[in-house]
Amino acid sequence: MPTASDPLRSARVPASRTAPPGAVRVPGPRGRLLPSVPTARPRPFWPLLLPVLVLLAALTRIPSFRRPLWNPDEGFLATQARMLADGGVLYDTVVDRKPPLLPWLYQGAFAVFGDGSLWPLKAAAVLAVAATAALLASTARRRWGERAGWIAGVLFVPASIGLNPEDAQAANFEVFMLPFTAAAVWCADRRRWRAAGLAVAGAFLVKQTGGAVLLPAVFLLWRAVPPGVRRRVALARLGACFLLPVAVVAVVTDWRGFLFWTVTGSGSYASFTGSELHVLGRGLLNTAILAAGCAGLLAPLAAVVHARMPGRDRVLTADLWVWLAASAAAVLSGFHFFGHYYLQLVPPLALLGAGALHLLPAGWLPRSALCCVLSCTVFLGWSAVAGSAGLDHARRVADAARRYAGPQEKVLFWGMHPESYWFADRAPASRYLTAGLLTNFSGGRDGHRVGQRYGVAGSWPVFRAELDEDPPKVIVDDSRGKPYAPSRMPSLRYVLASHYERVERVDGAVVYVRTEG
Template sequence: MKVFGLKINFWLLLVLGLIGVLRIPSLIEPNWYGDEQIYLVLGREIARGAVLYRDIWDNKPPLLYVLYALHPTLLWAKALATVFVLGTCTGVYLLAKKVLSNHSQPNPTPTTVFPLLATLAVGIFMSLPLLEGTIANAELFFTLPIVWGGYLIVCHAGPDPASIKLFNGFRVIPGMTIVGLLMAAAFLLKVPAIFDFAGMIFAVVLIRLARGGLASSASPPLAKLVRFILPIAISFLALLILVFGYFYFNNALADFLIASFSQNASYVAVDSGPLSKLSNPLFVKAILLVASGLLLVASYFKRFISKEMLFLALWFGFSLYGAILSNRPYAHYLLQIVPPLVLLILYVLYDFLFIRKNRLATIVVGISLCLILFALSQMFARAFALPTKPYFENWFEYVSERKLWEDYVSFFDKRTLNSYAIADYIKKRSNPDDPIFVWGDAAGVYVLSNRPAAIRFIQAHHLTTIDPANYDALINQLIKVRPKFIIISRPVHFAFPLLEDLVSFYYKEVAVFQDLHVYQLADEKNF
C-alpha cells in the first residue's frame, strides 16, 4: 500500500493501531501512582528553572525527568509513553524481519507473519496492567533505544558493513555511532538498560570472532573489532560527558553522581547482604548469567545453534540480569525483557518449524525458556499489579457514565481521593507560589495542588536514605522557606522529631484526610 508515494505496510499499521487502542484507558488514569507523581513534581520544578538534583531530588538518571519536564502533565506522560511503545513495536517488527531474512524459505508467509506476531505480542505485554504497562515508568521509554540499537547492530553485523575512512586507512562503521547515542540515552533513562546493549554487542563480537566476519577477511581481527566497537564507545562517552558537564557547570555534579549511581546501587543492594559474600543474590545471578552465557557460546562454536539464536539468547540473558538486578520484585521491571523474550520465543518456534537444522538444541533452548518463565512467575508472584480485566471494565464503566468519578479513582487506590481533596483544600487557601512540604508518601499533593516544593527532597525516604543525620540542615531550610502548608502522613513511618517540634510551635492542624494531616502556618511573624 502506498500513501503519498510512500510504501506503507497495511498489516503493521493495523497491529500498531490495535496497540494504540489498547493503551487508550491509560490516557485518562488519575494521579494515583506514586512514581509518576514524583516524576511530575521533578518535571514541573525543572520546567520552572530548577536544576535537577541540586534543587529537586530523586534517585534515577536525568533523562526521564527531562521527558516529563517537556510538558509536566500526566496526560503528556501517558501519551509520550504510548508513542515510545509504538516506536518500540515498530523496531521489533523491523528487527524480526531482519533476523528472519537470513533464512531463505520457499514459502515467504512465515517471514511475514512472525514479525507481525512479535510486534503484537510486545505491544500487548507493554500495554497491560499485568506488567504495569499502563504506567509511564522508565522501562516504557528505554526499550525504544534498546530495540532500535539492536536493529542497527544487526544491520551492521555482517562481514563487510558500510564504513568510512578516518586516517591512515583506518575505517569505522558510522551506523555504530547512532548505536552509542541510543545506548547512552537508554542508560540515562535507567542504568540497567546498559545490560541489553552489553549482551547484543558481546554476541556480535563472538559471531565476528567465530567465522565469516573475521576469518574470511584480510583485515586484522583486532582492527575489525575496533572498527565495530570504537564508534559505539566514543558516541556513548561523548553524550555522557555532555551530561556530566552540564551538572558540573551548574554545581550539581556530586549530587548527580550520588542520585544516579551511588544511591541507585544502594537501592539495588537492599536485602542482598554484604557484597563480599558469594551468597549475595547479585553474585548468584551473575554466576548464572556467566554459566548460561558460556553454554550458549560453546553451543554456537559447535554449530548447535545459529548466530541469530546466539544474538537473541545473549541479549535476553543480559536483559534478564538487568531486570532482576534488584531484589525488589516490581512488575514493571519485567518490561525490560519483553522485546528480547518475545523475539527469542518466536525465533525458537520458527527454527523448530521451518529451519530444522538442529531440533534438539532448539528444544533445549525452548525448555530453558519455560523454566526461566516459571522461575520468574514465582519470583514476581507477589508483585503489585492491577487486575487486567477489572482495569478495562473500570475504564469502560466510567467513560460510559455507569460509574462515578470517585468510584473510578478508588479502583486504583482509595487513598488517591485524599490527595485530590488536600490539593483542592490547599489551592483555595494559598497562592500559586506558596511552597508546601509533604512528609510521607503523597507526592501527588504537590502535583494536584500545583504548589512548589519547599525543599529539594519530596519523599520521606529521600531524606532517610541520603543522610539521616542531616535533619538539622533540613529543618533550617524549612525555617528559611516557611512553607504555607505541611502535610504529614500518620502514623509516621520515618521519625522526624525536629519536624514535629516545628509543627507544634509554628503551625496549627487545619484538616485531616484519613492518614494525611494538614498543618497551616499560624505564627509567621515569630517564625
C-alpha cells in the same frame, strides 16, 4: 539442449502487452506460448504493519487516558517538570535518583501543551510502544522473514501491558526506555556500532538499568567482528558513542550531582536488607503476573526448548539469550522488584517467542495469538476495574493543603505521594519530593533500615536549611502509621512542635499550619 522449463530461456520470454500487471506468458510444448499466468504480488510490509502496530498500541493503552495519572512516578515527574519550569536546577534544587531525559520530556511537553494534564505524555507512551514493536519486527524480519516480523511486532504490544495496570499503563521510565533498548539491538545486528552506542546511551539516560542492553550489543560485536584491529576499532566506536552523550549530559546538568544521584548515592536504597520476605514475595508475584501476560510468547518458547528442535540454536541465537539475561539482571538490581521493572524483559521475550514460532508447525501461531488476545483482554479488564484509592487519597490531601496555603505559598507533603503537589498546584517546600529520599523508605521496608541516618547522604542538613530559610505554610503528615512517621524523625518532630499547629485530619493524614512568629 535447453528444455521448456529452463530458467534462462523462460526469463527471456516477453510478457504479453495485454496481460494484466504482474502476469507473464510462459512457454508451452514446442515453444508455443501459453496464456498469461498472473503472479502474486508481494504484499507491502511496512505500509501494512506500522498502522496496525500504532492502532494496537493505542487500543491497549486506552486505560492510561482514563485517569490523570496511574502511579507516584508520574506525579514525581510532573512535579519535577513544574519545578524545572520555575527555574529549578536538576540534581541541585530538583533531585531524583533517575537520569534526566524523562524529566526533560515532561518539562518540554508541559511547555507546549500546558502542565494541567499528562495526556501528551500518555500519547508519547503509545508511540514509544509502537516504535519498540516496529524495531522488534524489523529485527525478526531480517533474521527469519516477514511472517516472523509480523509475529514479533504484533505480539509484543499486548504483552507490554501484561502487568499490574499501575505499572503497565503509566507513562513511566521503562516504557520510554524500551525503544532505545530495541534500537540498540537493531543497530548492533546490522553492525552499526556508532548508532548502537548512541541507543545504549539513550536507554541509560532514561533509566540506569537501560544500560544493560550494552551487553548484548557487545556480544553481537564480538561475534561479528574478527579479532584484531577491526574489533578494537568497533569496540572503541561503540564505547565512545555510549559514553560521550552521557558525559555531555553530566556536564550540562552538574557532573557531581549527576554522578551522585544516578550512580553513587543510592547504596542504601539498593540494599536487600530490610523486609526481605516482603520483597521476595513481591518479586515472585510480579514474575507470575508477567508470565501470565506473556503466556502467548512463553508457551512456544518453552515447547521449542523442551523438544530440542533441530535448528533451534540457529534461530534462538545466543545474543537473544544474552539480552534476556542482561534484562533479568537489570530487574534484579536494587532488590525491589516493582512491577514496572519487568517491562524490560518483554522485548527479548518477543523476539525469542517469534523465533520459536518460526520453528514450530503453523498450527502453533493461532493458539499463541489467541493466548495473547485472552491475556490482553484480562489485563485490560483489570485496568477497567482497578481501584483508585491512592489517587483519591492524594487528591483529598491536596485539596486540604490548598485550603490553607495560597497560590504563592509553599507546602510540604511528608509521604510517598508526590502527585499531591501536582494536584494541589502548590510549590514544594523542599527538593526532596518524597519522604523516601530522606528516610530510605521505599515500598514495603518494615522500619529496620528506615530513618534519618538511612536517607540520602547529606540530605537532612539541606532539608532543615530549606525549612528554616523558606518555611512552608502547610505541612501534611501523610505517613499514616508507616515507619517514617515524624515521631521517629527528631528533626521534623522538632519543627512541627515549635512552629506548627495541627488543624485537621484528612483521610488519615494530619494537616499542620504554620503559626505566626
